[in-house]
């Protein structure tokens with residue numbers, strides 16, 4: 181029983197990271213109707229930035245904040261420079277741009293930082309919290325992801341800028357007609373997605389180590405989470421993240437074994453697409469005209 | 470009375486071909502102008518061109534400045550609020566959030582709160598639907614919401630694209646009554662595009678007739694109301 185509880189709780193810890201990444205995917209999907217295939221590589225690159233700051237001697241949390249800010253900026257620049265020009269292009273061209281971005285980020289990281297695996301520190305090493313259920317890093321990581329979710333919720337729900345971003349994602353023409361600068365809102369959405377990815381990357385790197393391909397498995401779970409929850413529903417995506425994290429752990433421990441764990445994500449993705457394409461919580465609202 | 474909006478020789482369209490061919494009209498400061506015309510005459514295109522949503526060429530003077538090359542966002546911030554064709558509801562936002570979005574460029578949060586209360590007195594139905602997702606409102610309620618959202622900008626000019634379209638006569642009466650109130654009490658000038666020519670000519674002081682992208686008649690509303698061809702084509706008697 182204790183072992184089972186341990187699997188569930190540690191599934192919630194990784195689930196929080198999937199939730200954050202799934203949320204980043206949903207944010208970009210809602211405003212552009214594209215899935216950002218480069219989300220994982222953006223997070224990986226951000227994690228290398230954090231590693232560089234730490235390597236240069238900055239205290240962990242200073243490096244953390246600097247990385248989040250740098251990622252926000254990089255996300256904005258990527259949107260304005262890379263994505264904006266293909267705004268009205270056919271879906272396939274956009275997908276190719278995303279894939280190109282993925283490859284470029286991956287090889288740039290390999291070129292700058294080399295493909296050798298690096299360790300990444302965890303800021304959570306409180307001895308006092310040692311217990312059999314969760315490691316200090318898992319506890320800290322859950323705390324950080326919950327904090328991120330809470331801050332984002334508050335931002336979108338209660339601030340004027342958050343409202344403007346939601347409006348711009350939903351109805352660009354009406355948004356322009358109330359004076360919202362829609363282009364900037366989209367760019368800011370990319371910035372936020374990149375910042376969220378950076379945090380997710382920094383939280384997962386101590387567990388899976390740092391290398392240019394670190395995010396490929398993680399992103400598969402995040403895609404599964406976003407699809408499971410409903411790609412157009414932020415709350416669904418977050419819930420999907422936690423569900424996927426727990427299911428992954430339990431399946432890995434009791435059903436398919438750790439070697440085949442990744443196939444759980446594929447089964448989920450295919451299952452959702454086959455049986456419930458809009459996800460568990462995909463929007464099914466009534467619109468009268 | 471000087472003109473708040475003055476348009477001359479306006480050409481505009483979507484693809485390579487123009488839909489408007491040298492249109493001219495004006496809205497007096499504090500006045501109400503209506504543009505009438507059959508389906509497909511170019512009325513919606515005209516309103517889109519004025520607020521910069523589509524490619525256009527010509528002279529557009531608003532509040533003493535040329536806006537012919539300005540972006541929509543800047544024109545709106547100058548005080549031009551547009552209630553678009555189809556209402557433009559933010560369907561996933563609540564009624565109240567729709568109103569907040571209307572005032573998003575304003576910095577006077579007290580004034581915004583007061584104006585929201587005012588909208589609820591104009592449109593009590595919106596207060597009842599305050600927390601409801603706007604996409605679930607009825608057509609009439611969404612039209613009220615669209616007008617209220619535009620008024621939350623505290624505009625100098627309110628531009629409306631067929632606000633009576635598809636609505637029950639009672640609701641249409643309500644909406645026209647509010648337009649008159651807003652014009653008289655808040656001194657908001659109005660540019661109204663309508664299919665319902667009878668009501669529009671009653672409300673407006675100035676009227677224009679648009680046919681295939683050209684203004685074919687224009688002048689005081691009474692003059693158009695009494696005109697034989699207008700009467701036959703648009704008023705039906």
Ligand SMILES: Nc1ncnc2c1ncn2[C@@H]1O[C@H](COP(=O)(O)OP(=O)(O)O)[C@@H](O)[C@H]1O
Nearest residue numbers: 483484488506507508509510511512513514515
């Ligand atoms: N988005 C569009 N793209 C291309 N042509 C359009 C578009 N909207 C309208 N048109 C054309 O412009 C002309 C005028 O349309 P519109 O301005 O909507 O007329 P009205 O509002 O008077 O009914 C029509 O011939 C229509 O086919």
Ligand SMILES: [Mg+2]
Nearest residue numbers: 512513514554
């Ligand atoms: Mg029209």
